[in-house]
Amino acid sequence: MSLRWLLRLPWVICLALLVGCEETPTGRSQLALVPETLMARMGEDAFEQLRHRQPVSGNASIDHQVQCVARQVVAAAEARYPAADLPEAWEVVVFEDASPNAFALPGGRIGVHTGLLQVAETPDQLAAVIGHEVGHVLADHGNERLTQQLGIKAALLLVGIFADGDLGQQQLMQALGLGAQLGISLPFSRAHEEEADLMGLAIMAQAGFDPQQSVALWRNMAAAGGGQPPEFLSTHPANDSRIDALQQGMEEAVATYRAATPADCSG
Template sequence: MHPRFLLRLLVILPLALLTACDETPTGRSQLALVPENMMAQMGEDAFDQLRRDQPVSRDAAINRQVQCVAQEIVAAAEAIYPADTLPEAWEVVVFEEPSPNAFALPGGRIGVHTGLLQVADTPDQLAAVIGHEVGHVLADHGNERLTQQLGIKAGMLVVGLLGEGDLGQQQLMQALGLGAQLGISLPFSRAHEEEADLMGLAIMAQAGFDPQESVALWQNMAALGGGQPPEFLSTHPANRTRIAALEQAMEEAVASYRTVRPANCSG
């Protein structure tokens, strides 16, 4: 992270701490103090780095399907959360990468790995993943985590326990949820994951994708992952916990789905 950019953040953060906490779209209290224009710029920079480091898929059919699903998800997110500031335009890129993953970044960037399409068997299951990732952006999870990281590190700087050079690109990538892409092991917190799951469920249903396919997706993920570590050892919810939470919210999501036109991103 550029020293002048970091200095601006460290000046803003203590002043912003004097203001009240904000709320996420689900009503959870949140401290997310990095200015949105800074978050958008960091998201753009991170996405550009990924595009330099990873090959982009040229498969026309795959790109067509991913673009279709992403467009429907973004339109539904805008319909459900009109009061929240969303990017004016979204860029969607499919990366040639075998790991089953996807991500969305502040500023309107969505990345999907080709490996995800081996696990997400249908457009509806792909919509569950993209809806989840857009939920992270809508709820400002990257900002919240970066605020926490900078708050801790700013305090360490004040007491002289950390040099300015120790605040670098790695921490930024961690905060934006790009650990898996860049070999950094720091997933979103369990609370963030659960919130993004429920937001994504509502978004995909509003977009015309069958919300029941979200459960099928995580069953596929569970089968792919084999034995998971015990839940208390991970910040991610265990697959069975995730599925149980989705099933608990399913009745409302299905009711919403039945009121809209089904999405058609099959071909």
């Protein structure tokens, strides 16, 4: 069995699997094979581990604002994407952490770092972040990414077993691993981020938060973050690319916002 044919084999398998693809809420084709019950259990376990490792914020004012924004964002997400596979309930926790970050896990767990409130200066900007993270959950990005990683590992194992010895198994595996990382994993991760950005924009607008504040948020992020790695070596789009993509969806989002009841999480 030749090495050239084996290198093609994983892609033949992938193409066969793609026949059964589903679609994300935005209509993008998606391969997500891990059972949702397992994804939810993994999300719950990961969240509990974080609770034990990371202190929870005792700032009642910050917690009130985050809970208010999250509650309205989740309600808008459910209204905007009713066909999505939604968690039965959402849990929101503010963690005492200086890094400007937030995350959402399968099963409906949302974590917000206190440091994010130093960058997301208004409830509208906070809604942009939480809307983005809820978008990841609704689009099942965690499942897609896990499915993808398992597929890459299986393909590399297959090639490693049957590779011709004259190339050197270790060198071949390293080369294929790098190719898979740059050619598959990172672009898919950027696609997830871009999709979550646009879903988050639509969600925050429907919730009554000003979508134009999403651009202000990423400008704040750029100012706080300093230098970034080259975009082709990053799992996240560059800040300028992110802002450009948001601007393209802004007209529709602003129209949605003007028709919505204004959100009030300032008090």
